Each structure stands twice: as structure tokens, then as C-alpha cells.
Amino acid sequence: MNEETTDATEEHPLEEQLRLAREEIVALTAARDFERDQALRAIAEAQNTRARLEREKSDAIAYAAAAFARDMLVVADNLERALAALPAPGDEALKSVVAGLEAVQREMLQVFERHGITRVETVGLPLDPMSHQAMVEVESDSEPGTVVAELQAGYRMKDRLLRPALVSVARKREEAA
Incomplete structure (x- = not known):
């Protein structure tokens, strides 16, 4: 068997060289394709990272005041409660206090609006678990x-x-039963 292989190689040295050259071309082509794939993946990863960082940067700018806004909601709630708790103004002094508090409330809501803070719509709408938190169920003629x-x-x-x-x-x- 060893003699036959030697004989075939000696008889056709050009064919053997061509076969080896083809194998080398196939190996080099596979290596090139692998390297090209790796390069394309690295470029795509860099583009994705750049896009993600841009998105995070714009989100950070847009929502930087979110914690402050949440804290101010407590102030807005207390102002609304104070206005609701006041008796109907009988004298002029109480009327001016109520008017002042209502002006403060209007201004606060305008500032909220300028900064993209809006009140969630509720009454009469179906419960939306993404915006509403149900605290109580009450019997009603409204749609369940x-x-x-x-x-x-x-x-x-x-x-x-x-x-x-x-x-x-x-x-x-x-x-009723």
C-alpha cells in the first residue's frame, strides 16, 4: 500500500500539488470567512452599543427630574386636600386665602404640564393595570x-x-335573595 501511494505521487506530482493547493485555498477561504464574520459582528456590536448609549443618554436627560417630580406630587396632593377641606368661604379674608391657594394649585399644574407631567385619567374608564391601582371594589350600576x-x-x-x-x-x- 505504501508503494502504491508513492507510485501515484511520483506518477502525478502536478495533480498532487493541485490537490494540496485546493485544500489550502479552501482552508484560507474558511479562515477569511471566519475573520470577516467576526469583524462584521464586532462592527454590529459597536453600532448597537452606540445606539443603546444614545438612547440611555436621551432618557437620562428626559427623565432626570422624575424623582423630584414624584416628591412634588405629595405637595400637589396636600394642596388639593387642603382646598377640599376648606369650608365655603363666608368672609372676605377666607375668600382671598382660598383664591390664593387655588392660584398656587393652577400654577403648580401649569409647571407640571410644561415639564410633561400629566394627570392619569381615571373615572369612567376601564381599569388599566398599567396606570391604575385598584384599592376597593364597590357595588355599582357601572360596567364591572x-x-x-x-x-x-x-x-x-x-x-x-x-x-x-x-x-x-x-x-x-x-x-337580593
Whole structure:
């Protein structure tokens, strides 16, 4: 067998060289393809990283004040409660205090609006677990699952929820037996 291989190589040295050259070309082509694939993957990864960093940067700029806005929601809630708790103004001094507090509230809501902070819509809408937090179910003539009362306002900052609205949700009235 060894003699036959030697004889075939000696008889056709050019064919053997061609075979070896083809094998080398195939190996080099595979290596080139592998390196090209690795380079393309590295370029794609760099582009993805750049895009992700740009997105994170723009999000950080857009939502930098979110923590401050959440803290200010407590102030807005307390101002709303104070206005609701005041008796109907009888004398002029109380009327001016109420008017002043209402002006402060309007200004605060305008500042919220300028910064993309909006109140979550609630009453009369179906419960949306992405915006509402159901606190109580109450018997109602409304469609079951409909928000019937707002216990605490919810707010969004642009497209992100700062705080869900705390709501009461309708349930079907129970039939008397």
C-alpha cells in the first residue's frame, strides 16, 4: 500500500500539488470567512452599543427630574386636600386665602404640564393595570371593572408612569335573595 501511494505521487506530482493547493485555498477561504464574520459582528456590536448609549443618554436627560417630580406630587396632593377641606368661604379674608391657594394649585399644574407631567385619567374608564391601582371594589350600576372613583391622582412624566392612580372599581351588584 505504501508503494502504491508513492507510485501515484511520483506518477502525478502536478495533480498532487493541485490537490494540496485546493485544500489550502479552501482552508484560507474558511479562515477569511471566519475573520470577516467576526469583524462584521464586532462592527454590529459597536453600532448597537452606540445606539443603546444614545438612547440611555436621551432618557437620562428626559427623565432626570422624575424623582423630584414624584416628591412634588405629595405637595400637589396636600394642596388639593387642603382646598377640599376648606369650608365655603363666608368672609372676605377666607375668600382671598382660598383664591390664593387655588392660584398656587393652577400654577403648580401649569409647571407640571410644561415639564410633561400629566394627570392619569381615571373615572369612567376601564381599569388599566398599567396606570391604575385598584384599592376597593364597590357595588355599582357601572360596567364591572370600570373606575368609579379616584382616591389619589396618578401622574405620568411624558410616557412613563410616575405614580399609579389609586381607584375604586365597580363590581356587579349582588341580587337580593
